[in-house]
Structure formats: structure tokens, C-alpha cells
Amino acid sequence: MSKSRLIVLISGNGSNLQAIINQIESGDINANIASVISNKADAYGLQRAKKAGIETAIVDHTQYESRELFDHFLAKVIDQTAPDIIILAGFMRILTEGFVMRYAGKLINIHPSLLPLYRGLHTHKRALHDKATQHGASVHFVTPELDSGAVIVQGVISVKNNDTEETLATRVHQIEHIIYPQAVKLLTENHVKLRANRIYINNQRLQQPKQYGLKK
Ligand code: GRF
Numbered sequence: 001m002s003k004s005r006l007i008v009l010i011s012g013n014g015s016n017l018q019a020i021i022n023q024i025e026s027g028d029i030n031a032n033i034a035s036v037i038s039n040k041a042d043a044y045g046l047q048r049a050k051k052a053g054i055e056t057a058i059v060d061h062t063q064y065e066s067r068e069l070f071d072h073f074l075a076k077v078i079d080q081t082a083p084d085i086i087i088l089a090g091f092m093r094i095l096t097e098g099f100v101m102r103y104a105g106k107l108i109n110i111h112p113s114l115l116p117l118y119r120g121l122h123t124h125k126r127a128l129h130d131k132a133t134q135h136g137a138s139v140h141f142v143t144p145e146l147d148s149g150a151v152i153v154q155g156v157i158s159v160k161n162n163d164t165e166e167t168l169a170t171r172v173h174q175i176e177h178i179i180y181p182q183a184v185k186l187l188t189e190n191h192v193k194l195r196a197n198r199i200y201i202n203n204q205r206l207q208q209p210k211q212y213g214l215k216k
Contacts, residue, residue: 004031004188007083009074009091010038014045016089016110019177020184021052029185034081037074039093061093071099078103085187088142089180097144105194107142108187110180112172114154115140119147124168127159135159135168137176138209139183141194150199151209152186155179171214179212186210 008017017036023029036049039061049056057077064070070093078086088109100107113123115138127135136156141149155175159168186192190201199206 001030001189004084005081006031006033006085006087006184007078007081008033008036008045008049008087008089010036010043010045010089011040011092012043012045012090014043014048014089015173016176016180017045018048020087020089020181021048021054023181023185025052029181029188031085031184031188034083035077037077039070039091045090067094067096068098071096075099075102085184087180087184094146095142100142100144104143105141108139108152108183109142109147109149110137110139110176111147112137112169112176114138114156115147115151124165124172128163128165128168132159135172137172137179139179141197141199143197148197150194150197150206152192152199152206153179153183153212154209155212155214157214175212175214182210182212 010017024031033054035055035057036045037057037059038046039059041058041060046056059074059077061070064073086103086107114134114136118126134156136154138151139153140151143149155178157171157175193200
């Protein structure tokens with residue numbers, strides 16, 4: 001099977017990018033990252049990419065007058081490599097509907113909650129406030145409505161009595177580093193289609209997201 005071509009979009013630390021790089025380097029994911037694109041020149045993830053010998057590009061959103069112009073230019077850069085999958089990994093920009101539709105079924109994101117719970121920001125704080133017993137992260141297809149696309153994989157953690165936003169964030173990150181590579185592997189090894197916001201893997205409807213847990 002030929003290697004899948006990936007593009008990863010980041011804005012910051014890039015620990016999820018690193019987790020995916022590690023799985024590719026270990027041979028577990030049969031893919032190449034064609035390029036890592038950041039909207040911020042100082043994103044640490046760019047250094048991670050360079051260290052792994054991956055091409056990088058910066059598309060600085062502050063240089064564009066509108067979201068549409070930024071997305072238009074971003075799409076131009078992406079299309080130079082004709083990727084199979086575009087991975088948002090801590091990419092802190094809201095994308096226009098035109099951009100999202102252009103890459104429908106190829107564009108995935110990781111969100112720090114068990115979607116459909118806690119779309120948007122401050123997910124750990126909101127989970128603690130609700131005294132949720134479980135929390136986690138979800139890898140989902142990106143659709144025009146924020147954090148509402150079909151979920152491929154979820155990582156579930158138990159919330160402890162003494163958890164704070166920080167301790168929860170740490171464990172959610174740990175589970176993210178497991179599930180994002182798993183989701184990418186699944187997409188590269190199977191025929192996966194998104195139709196009417198439903199996921200079909202090798203023509204079988206995925207009834208519910210695949211779930212992973214932390215060992216402790
Ligand atoms: C992750 O927590 C992810 O859920 C959110 O952004 C964060 C990115 O972290 N979308 P990193 O840059 O991969 O370390």
C-alpha cells in the first residue's frame with residue numbers, strides 16, 4: 001500500500017504532532033508528513049518538525065485582511081502537496097466554511113472533551129464544574145459547525161476527586177497522544193468516508209467512536 005501524505009497544521013507546542021511523528025518513525029503508521037504549517041512563526045512544533053526532517057511553512061494570519069484571504073492562501077500552500085489527510089493539531093484558528101468544505105472528509109481535529117460534550121473552550125474547567133466522572137478527548141472530522149463533526153476515536157479518562165484543571169489537562173494530553181496516532185493509522189489503513197456527517201469504514205457505518213482508556 002502506498003504511503004499516505006499528511007499535512008499537519010499547528011499553532012503552538014505540537015505535542016500531538018510529535019506523537020504522530022513518533023508513530024510514523026516507529027513504522028506503525030504508513031505515512032509521510034509532507035509539511036507542517038503554522039500560523040505562528042514561534043510555534044515550538046515547527047522545531048519538532050525540523051528535527052524530524054519535515055518541511056515547514058508559516059502562514060501568518062496577521063498578514064491577511066480577512067479570514068477568507070487567510071484561508072485562501074492556506075489552501076494554496078496545502079494544495080501544493082495534494083495531501084490525503086489534513087490534521088489540525090492545536091491549530092488555533094477558526095476556518096471558514098469554504099475551506100472546511102473544500103477538504104470535507106480529509107480534515108480532522110482533536111478536541112479536549114468527550115464530544116458532543118463541551119464544544120468550544122475551557123473544557124477541563126467546565127467538566128470539573130459539572131462534577132463529570134469521565135472526561136477525555138475526541139478526534140473528529142471537521143465540519144463547518146465548530147466541534148460538531150462525526151467523531152472517529154475518543155480517549156476516556158476518569159475524573160478524580162482531587163483533580164484540578166492542570167491535572168486533568170495533563171491526563172487528557174496523555175490520552176490525546178494515544179488516540180491521535182490511532183485515528184491517523186485508522187484513516188491511512190482503511191477506506192474511510194464521511195457521508196452526511198456519518199463515518200463509513202470499509203463501507204460499514206461506524207456506530208460509535210472507537211474508545212481508548214488510560215491504564216491508570
Ligand atoms: C490539545 O490539547 C488539543 O486538544 C487542542 O489543542 C491542544 C494542542 O496541544 N486542540 P499540542 O500543541 O499538540 O501540544
